[in-house]
Amino acid sequence: MTQVFLAVVLGVLFTIGTYLVLRRDVVRVVWGISIISQSANVYLVTMGGFDGLAPILSGHGGGDVAATSDPIVQALVLTAIVIGFGTTALALVLTYRVYEEHGTIDMYELGGSR
Amino acid sequence: MGLTTPKSALPTISPVQPTPEVVLAVVFLPFLAAAFTPAVYRLLGERTAYFAAAVALVTLGLVTDQYLAGADGTVAFEWIPSLGVSLAFHVDGLALLIAFLASGVGVLILTYSGGYMHGEPGQAKYYATLLAFMGSMLGVALAGDLIALFVFWELTSLSSFILIGHYTGEKASQYAARKSMLITVSGGLFMLVGFLLLVWASGQTTAIEGTTYSIQTLIAHADAIREVLSASGLLVPVLVLVGLGAATKSAQVPFHVWLPNAMEAPTPVSAFLHSATMVKAGVYLVGRFRPLFLPEDAAVLGEWTLIFAVLGLLTMTVAAMLAVSATDIKELLAYSTASHLGLIIAAFGFANSYGAEAGAFHILNHASFKAALFMVAGIIAHEAGTRKIDRLGGLRKHLPITAVIAVVASLSMAGFPPFNGFYSKELLFESTYYAAKHMGGIAWVFPVVAVFGSIFTFLYSIKFASLFFGDEPDGLGHVHRPPIAMLVPPAILGALVLAISAQPNLFIEGLVGEVYGSVVPGDAHSFSVHFPTELTPYVIMSIITIVVGAVSFPFYDTLHDGINAALRGPTRANWWYDNFVEGLTTTSVAVTPKVQTGLLRTYATWSLFGFVALALGGYAAAGLQIPAIDGLSVSIPIVLVLLVALVAAFAVDIAPSHVAGVLTLSIVGFMVAIFYILADAPDLALTQLVVETLVLVIFLLVLDRLPAFYGDAPDRTVSIRDGLLSLAVGTTVALTVLFSTDASPDPLLQRFFIERGGVPAEHPPFFADFGGGSNIVNVILVDFRGIDTMGEISVVVMASLAILTLVRMRGQGETQ
Amino acid sequence: MSGSSGRTTVISRTVARIVVPIILVTAIALLFRGHNLPGGGFIGAVLAAAAFALVYVIFGLEFIQREILDIAPDGSERHQLVESYRWMASLGLALAVASSLAPLAFDMPFLTQGVLFVEGIPIYHELEVASAFAFDIGVFFAVVGGLLTIVAEVGNE
Amino acid sequence: MSTLVIAPLLVALVTAILTLLTRPSDILQRTVSLLGAVGYLVAVVALFDEVILPLGSEPATLVYQVSNWAAPFGISLVADALSVFMLALTGFVSLLVLVYSIASVDGFGQRLSYHPLYHFMVVGVTGSFLTGDIFNLFVWFEVMLMSSYILVLFYSGREHTRAALNYVVLNLIGSAVMLIAIGGLYSTTGTLNMADLAQRLAAPGAYDVALLPTLGLSAVLFSVFALKAGLAPFQFWVPAAYRAAPSPVTAMLAGVVKKVGVYAIIRLYFTIFAAAAIDLSFLGISGNSFLGFFGPVMFVMAAVSIILGGIGAVGRDDVDGILAFSSISQVGFIVLPLAVAATAPSETVRVLGVTAALVYAFNHGLAKSLLFLASGTIQDTIGSDRISDLGGLANRAPVLAAGFLLGALTLIGVPPLSGFFGKYLVFQAAAEAFAAGAAGAGLALAVALAGAILTIAYYTRAWNAVFWGRPSDLVNAALPDRWSIGSRDVAMTDGGDGNLERLELTTQVTVVVALAVAAIGFGIGFEALFATADAAAHAALDTNGYIDAVMNGPGVGLEAATGGGHA
Structure with a gap:
């Protein structure tokens, strides 16, 4: 089933994220990346559809497939969230180190000499 | 006409197959000697010239031996059988003449060098390269296989490069060496393409079984080859390509420019390579291919x-x-x-x-x-x-x-x-x-x-x-x-x-x-x-x-x-x-x-542009239509949560300070967490919530050390351009969502995981073909797709190494 | 922000003293029940890390070193805490890999998980012992160690 | 199922962890690291032996189901000739580069994080080559990227942090884009397993697969692989990152890590997506498979890379910069025959094109790592890689010079070095397509020739400036006399323990020479390389064989589930 609303929301989130990535303030760039990765996760969850229960079975034995949300995308997103955390942390500390080394977090000033 | 057809007008010379060992020795003895030259130089010093001349003399003797034996024919050694390429040598008049020149003039030049190079620097390299050149030139003369010919052909260019640049300190030598290399090696590449087209043609004609790299086989079926080439309009291209090889090597106008500069080489080199032998390679090539392209009549x-x-x-x-x-x-x-x-x-x-x-x-x-x-x-x-x-x-x-x-x-x-x-x-x-x-x-x-x-x-x-x-x-x-x-x-x-x-x-x-x-x-x-x-x-x-x-x-x-x-x-x-x-x-x-430019915005712009172009190109090429829109299809709480997220994201964009921006950013994150709850993904929601908190903490810790806010006042055109690109990216993503949610493939995996993730009703002592847990997401993480998790925790551990490295390697910098 | 205790209030300390243990217990609970209910090594780990981060933000690194881990907070041992976290991460990763390698000894593929039912235990009657749990513990420590290394090292600055 | 399939991955992973644990002891850590790299090579050779040898016989496709779940439920690792070919390159280069690293990387840095990161990078590369699952591919990409981020910023100085910032941000965007592509593919096809994906794409009706959006989604995925491979317009991160990273890391990045992007392109577009039949009609692009779309795409990207990289390299004033731009250009040369293969008029040309790409990739792996290591040695010895600071090194360090020359000649394509055959096959693929009248093949030939001429231009320029010419003051200070392996006198810029320095320098030069010998050896013994690459190309194009091997492979599958029985 087409998810028109999510399409619009994700489209706008990506628009905002991209716009931030193109800014000159490194912190804003990191924000942009953060929004983009979050949106990608939301996108993945969307691909599982919303028409079920949480994928947690009651007791032993096979569950009801039709009534359960797709657990696969959730597992994927969980992996993606943790990886995303690692990289965001790296990007942040890198920002700090860039500032220490260059005394600026202005992309234009950083890019001055190749 | 066979390969070893006797020349009827030359009855005195009876056709004899060349001796494989001798032919091989003719070509490789100089290379072998070149390899030993540095050692010999340590022993003999300047008298290495006479060692080299002796090698040339032996080679000349071997060539003479084949000449006197009346050798005429091809000997081939297997090289790359999968490609049909062999190390084939063909002995005939033209080959012998060039071989005589290479080895005979070689003897004279090497002897002459003994006097000329007295007191010059780099003699070991000089004699080694000259000998290697001689071997290469003999290889060119005797090659019976297109690839073998090309190999030795390029080796002559290479030795020429080194010899022209003999006086390495001189600007003129460097200029000349580079010029000769650029012109002759480039020409060689054109020639190679010509050769490859010839090989292709050999595969097209029924006269030849399969494809062949053998020059003599091509010549033997010259008519058939020419026919194929003419029919496909490739005759002139092949002639031009092969001609470019010959013209660059033989310094034909307008590629003659490298030859006068090549005179920066020591004079014996000029005499040997740039008059008597190497430049003859192009001429040789034209002669060699003449019977292939020029019909008798x-x-x-x-x-x-x-x-x-x-x-x-x-x-x-x-x-x-x-x-x-x-x-x-x-x-x-x-x-x-x-x-x-x-x-x-x-x-x-x-x-x-x-x-x-x-x-x-x-x-x-x-x-x-x-x-x-x-x-x-x-x-x-x-x-x-x-x-x-x-x-x-x-x-x-x-x-x-x-x-x-x-x-x-x-x-x-x-x-x-x-x-x-x-x-x-x-x-x-x-x-x-x-x-x-x-x-x-x-x-x-x-x-x-x-x-x-x-x-x-x-x-x-x-x-x-x-x-x-x-x-x-x-x-x-x-x-x-x-x-x-x-x-x-x-x-x-x-x-x-x-x-x-x-x-x-x-x-x-x-x-x-x-x-x-x-x-x-x-x-x-x-x-x-x-x-x-x-x-x-x-x-x-x-x-x-x-x-x-x-x-x-x-x-x-x-x-x-x-x-x-x-x-x-x-x-x-x-x-x-x-x-x-x-x-x-x-x-x-x-x-x-x-x-x-060194500017991330340039890089990101182009990369994102590439992404958008590829995605939209793919959709357009498949002729996709925008699917029918059938209502909202999400619940009202989701709509509300996502709208809040949108507003927050927009607020991030116009945040007046770093701290304000981070706080609004975390609102986006928390809204996403709520979205996960509403989307029936409790594990995700939990993780997202806690990760968001951690990110917030780190953000605040780092921001504490950064300068306040950079007034980001880009000029209007930049903003508009960025806005347009961002919009394009957003549109692409929105379209992607529409297209991909429109599909509903067979949910085989989902079914399997839910059926097999849990614990079966009756359980044996130990089993490994059920996931064994009620939380399917966790079962997937540790069992079905456990190796994903393995990679992921490696990333987390590495992230910690990253921070350590970033901080502690400070000041340990390499001497750069 | 090098953890000056002067910047924290009595209230925040008190809150933290109460909240942090609760979070930690929750984290460990999440780890244990993860196979059947929302939770698991990941989530537990992230939550535990968050608890430590909170302590750090409120009390500062010295406090943790001095009061909790009994390490003298002088310059030479500044990195000691980070080192411990690092070991935790490395060992967690090692445990995860080692437990995944174990099936190879039984001629089963890498990462094959199984469940053993121990019957006749008082109260529980039967206990499921999932081999995946060992893996999950490895994940827990790798993630906790990794995240804490990051937080502590950033805080050290 | 043969544990050999996963053996390289496990060896690298265990080595990475052991180097984390042996941190307290320098010697132990380095020994473990080195043994691990040797073990990795042994594992790869054993796998190679199982899959490809004896040459000429039908290569095997070995499937390993991690966690013992059958495809498509668990994650499949697939070792076919293509994967093993790439692994062989990795095993060989990574061992030599590690030896070099131990001699060249700062001691404190080695203790701190270098060895684990290095092996994690190998883990990521290996996983990418072996995996048969697109999300798992994402995970290995992340493993590889995370280690490469850190290794790029390893020295954490001005240049390093700046280069890493761009590198990290671009790749983070790439990761998000990759997630979108994977999510979309899952949503339209219902699977993550590559073989299952191919199977479903081949029979979309049977699985309710939405075929049309898949083309766009695979194109999105393509942009990610192009980013990894450094193909225009995704090449931007390359020069700065290559300059910033320690030279052995750059050698690995250019020699091996880049090839992961190339491998992914071959694997996914030639093995997997090629299964889909689709009618294309767009802007003159026509065809009945996805490759009809990707052929022109690859051609444009390859052509721009070749020219842009070549032009960029000609004017650079630093050796690393020249090599980095060359690397952009050379990746274009790897992808160009793929473009030819994608739109190939015949099966023969298609196999030839893929073979050409593989051989070229292999040679580039050898030669580019050689050149970056040589450049690193120059920097370690002289203290600079600006060509204005260098000169006359051919006389001062003749062995190093010979190594560099052989590396450059390999990339120029001078026979009988192995690089010649790469260029030869690229030309042959294009020439045969051209002769057979394939659209654009003539243009491909022209681009290849132009690129080859540019290659000669920039390498001769670098050679002249660095190795010929008069020795600069820096060179005179660092190497007042001729220095070669075994020679006793060398004055180092930073003094220190002369004996150790000399040993380190000798080790570095020995590694360079080893790679040069390999370049000669693989040229003269090209038959073996060709046969392997040919087998790999056949494997890459054998979609049905791949599907068959994976889908009928080992593991617990649906039958057991529906039957309710236990093993």
């Missing part, structure tokens, strides 16, 4: 003649004029070499037998007189201390033997009867005349140009000889006697010139006739030359050449200045080369910073 102006006769005559004339404009004796000889190579190529270009004869004979003649002249030039430079033509004169008094050699060789070069150069030039005239007569019309240009060019040849030849006569110019210092090692080799060559001049038919019968056999299709007959006794049209051509040359010799300086005056800017081929190479560098310096 080609009476019309075919593609072959059009390309090679024109190229050759143009080069012959232009280079001869340039030789007249030269101010340096080696430069003069270099242009002269290009001119004579043009003569040979032109001769091979004509479809009549005289052309083949002229070409075959002139290869030998040119090598004999030109190598001698280069060695003479080396003696002059070495003993008189200068190579400037206007500073030289009257050398006869100091260098009497050298003078004799120079005069003999110069007259031969001028095409003066009865020297050997005269006979081959006469044959060329004959072939141009017959070509013109057969074809008529525009073809009459051929003989006219041939004579015109020859006049200049005559002029500069006499000029060179005249250095030994007349008065000594002021400023010419004391001229030493050359050491014996430098005198004997040119003397031998001078004697050879005389010998060929005296008994041309002996040499033709012995060797050149067979060369002729190699460059004409089908069964060949030998030929003979005679001193003209009647006034034929081509004898008249020779007379015109000599008379006009002699009459205009007094005006040599005027011609010299005139040509130099005409050589301004674009009329010089060098101008094109220099501007091309310079242009590359300046373009690079100008363009690269515009692409690699």
Whole structure:
């Protein structure tokens, strides 16, 4: 089933994220990346559809497939969230180190000499 | 026609298969010796020259052995059977002639080097490279396989590069080496493409089984190959491509520019590589492929003649004029070499037998007189201390033997009867005349140009000889006697010139006739030359050449200045080369910073543009229509949560301070967490919530150390451009969501995981074919897709290493 | 922000003293029940890390070193805490890999998980012992160690 | 199922962890690291032996189901000739580069994080080559990227942090884009397993697969692989990152890590997406498979890379910069025959094109790592890689010079070095396509020739400036006399323990020489390389064989589930 609303929301989130990535303030760039990765996760969850229960079975034995949300995308997103955390942390500390080394977090000033 | 068909006109030589071991030794002995040269140099010092000469002598002996055995045929060694490429060697007249030149002139040059290179730096490298070159050249001569030919071909270019750059400290050497490498290796690549098209053609004809790389097999099926090429319109491309290889290597106009610069090499190198042997490779190539492309009965102006006769005559004339404009004796000889190579190529270009004869004979003649002249030039430079033509004169008094050699060789070069150069030039005239007569019309240009060019040849030849006569110019210092090692080799060559001049038919019968056999299709007959006794049209051509040359010799300086005056800017081929190479560098310096700006926004813009273009291109190429929109399809709480997220994201964009931005950013994160709850993903929600908190903490810790906010006030155009790109990215993502949520494939995986993730109702002691947990997401993480998790925790551990490295390696920097 | 205790209030300390243990217990509970209910090594780990981060933000690194881990907070041992976290991460990763390698000894593929039912235990009657749990513990420590290294090292600055 | 399939991955992973644990002891850590790299090579060779040897026989496709779940439920690792070919390159280069690293990387840095990161990078690369699951591919990409981020910023100075910032941000965008592509593919096809994906794409009706959006989604994925491979317009991160990283890391990045992007392109577009039949009609692009779309795409990207990289390299004034731009250009040369193969008029040309790409990739892996290591040695010895600071090194360090020359000649394509055959096959693929009248093949030939000429131009320029010419003051200070392996006198810029320095320098030069010998060896013994690459190309194009091997492979699958029985 087409998810028109999510399409619009994700489209706008990506628009905002991209716009931030193109800014000159490194912190804003990191924000942009953060929004983009979050949106990608939301996108993945969307691909599982919303028409079920949480994928947690009651007791032993096979569950009801039709009534359960797709657990696969959730597992994927969980992996993606943790990886995303690692990289965001790296990007942040890198920002700090860039500032220490260059005394600026202005992309234009950083890019001055190749 | 078989591969080893006897030449019917040469009954004295019976067809014998070449001895594989000997052929192999001929090619690889020099390489082997080259590998040992550094060690030998440690032992022998400067006498390494004689070691190298001995190696060349052994090689010459081996070549002679095959010649005397009457070897004619192919021996092949397996190399890359999967490709059909073999290390095949083909011995025939042409191969033997070039092999004789490479090894014979090699002996002389290496001996001569023993005197010339006295006290020079880098001798181990010098002799090793010369020997390797000799091996490569022998490989070119004997190669019977296209790839094997190409291998040795490129190796000659490479050794030439190293030898031209011998004086590594000199800018001029570097310039010359790079130029020769750029031109000859590039030309080689074009030739390679030509070869590959030939191989393709061999696969298309039924006459040949499969594809072949064997040159002789191609020649044996020349008609079929030509037919395939003509039918697919590839005949001219192949000729041009192969021709480019030959033209660059043999310094044909306009690729002749590298040859005069190559004179930066030590003179023995110039004599060896850049006159007698390496530059002959191109000529050899044209001769080698002549029977493949030139049908026996080609009476019309075919593609072959059009390309090679024109190229050759143009080069012959232009280079001869340039030789007249030269101010340096080696430069003069270099242009002269290009001119004579043009003569040979032109001769091979004509479809009549005289052309083949002229070409075959002139290869030998040119090598004999030109190598001698280069060695003479080396003696002059070495003993008189200068190579400037206007500073030289009257050398006869100091260098009497050298003078004799120079005069003999110069007259031969001028095409003066009865020297050997005269006979081959006469044959060329004959072939141009017959070509013109057969074809008529525009073809009459051929003989006219041939004579015109020859006049200049005559002029500069006499000029060179005249250095030994007349008065000594002021400023010419004391001229030493050359050491014996430098005198004997040119003397031998001078004697050879005389010998060929005296008994041309002996040499033709012995060797050149067979060369002729190699460059004409089908069964060949030998030929003979005679001193003209009647006034034929081509004898008249020779007379015109000599008379006009002699009459205009007094005006040599005027011609010299005139040509130099005409050589301004674009009329010089060098101008094109220099501007091309310079242009590359300046373009690079100008363009690269515009692409690699160092600005992330440039990089991100292009990368995102690539993403958008690929995605939209893919959707458009598949002809996708935007799917029908069927209502909201999400619950109201989700709508609300996501709207809040949107508003927060927008607020991030316009946040007035870093802290405000981070706080609003975490609102986005928390909204996403709520979204996960609403989307029935409790694990995700939990993780997202906690991760968001952690990120917030780290953000705040880092922000604490950063400067406040950068007023981000981009100009309007930048904002609009960024906005448009962002919108394009957003639209692409939105479309992607629409397209992908429109699909509902068979949910096999989902079904399986839910069926198998949990614990079965009745459980055995130990089982491994059920996930064994109620939380399917966790079961997937630790079991079904456990290896994803493994990778992921590695990333987390590495992230911690990253932070450690970033902080602790501070100040440990490399010396950069 | 090098953890000056002067910047924290009594209230925040008190809150933290109460909240942090609760979070830690929750984290460990999440780890244990993850196979059947929302939770698991990941989530537990992230939550535990968050608890430590909170302590750090409120009390500063010295406090943790001095009060909890009994390490003298002088310059030479500044990195000691980070080192411990690092070991935790490395060992967690090692445990995860080692437990995944174990099935190879039984001629089963890497990462094959199984469940053992121990019957006849008082109260529980039967206990499921999932081999995946060992893996999950490895994940827990790798993630906790990794995240804490990051937080502590950033805080160290 | 043969544990050999996963053996390289496990060896690298265990080595990475052991180097984390042996941190307290320098010697132990380095020994473990080195043994691990040797073990990795042994594992790869054993796998190679199982899959490809004896040459000429039908290569095997070995499937390993991690966690013992059958495809498509668990994650499949697939070792076919293509994967093993790439692994062989990795095993060989990574061992030599590690030896070099131990001699060249700062001691404190080695202790701190270098060894684990290095092996994690190998883990990521290996996982990417072996995996048969697109999300798992994402995970290995992340492993590889995370380690490469850190290794790029390893020295954490001005240049390093700046280069890493751009590198990290671009790749983070790439990761998000990759997630979108994977999510979309899952949503339209219902699977993550590559073989299952191919199977479903081949019969979309049977699985309710939405075929049309898949083309766009695979194109999105393509942009990610192009980013990894450094193909224009995704090449921006390359020069700065290559300059910033320690030279052995750059050698690995250029020699091996880049090839992961190339591998992914071959694997996914030639093995997997090629299964889909689709009618294309767009802007003159026509065809009946996804490759009809990707052929022109690859051609444009390859052509721009070749020219842009070549032009960029010609004017650079630092050796690393020249090599980095060359790397952009050379990747274009790897992808160009793929473009030819994608739109190939015949099966023969298609195989030839893929073979050409593989051989070229292999040679580039050898030669580019050689050149970066040589450049690193120059920097370690002289203290600079600006060509204005260098000169005359051919006489001062002849062995190093010979190594560099051989590396450059390999990339120029001078026979009988192995690089020649790469170029030869690229030309052959283009020439045969051209002769057969394939659209654009003539243009491909022209681009290849132009690129080859540019290659000669920039390498001769670098050679002239660095190795010929008069020795600069820096060179005179660092190497006042001729220095070669075994020679006793070398004055180092920073003094220190002369013996150790000399040993380190000797080690570095020995590694360079080893790579040069390999370049010669693989040229003269090209038959073996060709046969392997040919087998790999056949494997890459054998979609049905791949599907068959994976889908009928080992593991617990649906039958057991529906049957309710236990093993």
